[in-house]
Amino acid sequence: MSGLVLKLAPKERVLINGAVIENGDRRGRLSIMTPDANILRLRDAIHPEEATTPVRRVCYAAQLILSGDSDPSAAKLSLLRRIEELSQVFTDRDSRKILSEATEALVAEHYYKCLKALRGLLPREERILALRPQ
Numbered sequence: 001m002s003g004l005v006l007k008l009a010p011k012e013r014v015l016i017n018g019a020v021i022e023n024g025d026r027r028g029r030l031s032i033m034t035p036d037a038n039i040l041r042l043r044d045a046i047h048p049e050e051a052t053t054p055v056r057r058v059c060y061a062a063q064l065i066l067s068g069d070s071d072p073s074a075a076k077l078s079l080l081r082r083i084e085e086l087s088q089v090f091t092d093r094d095s096r097k098i099l100s101e102a103t104e105a106l107v108a109e110h111y112y113k114c115l116k117a118l119r120g121l122l123p124r125e126e127r128i129l130a131l132r133p134q
Helices: 054-067 072-089 093-107 111-119 122-131
Strands: 004-008 013-016 019-022 028-032 039-041
Touching: 004 039, 039 054, 039 111, 054 072, 054 111, 054 122, 072 093, 072 111, 093 111
Parallel strands: none
Antiparallel strands: 004 028, 013 019, 013 039
């Protein structure tokens, strides 16, 4: 058997296809067998007030599709444009690879993979912003 395995801490919450599921008092393990299920750990979620940087805003837009709060067909083109804008800033080879993975996942409608790839840019963005003069 294959599929995504979620290991959950006590009382940890996860969003699966729009339903919030909370684990019990002990560590738990869920096997997700549906290949295209939309899953988001709520501890990893970006809240609206935290979407204050370009990469965080793009991650948040992808997260909205994943959570079912945004129509994928309507948001896809906008998200592709935002990823293209990021590619104008993140020009190093590793960042380009991440952006390419995010684009490919988005085009294939694998929204979790898209979000996961985009989250890989967050530490890079943090370093860039830390170096910026105040």
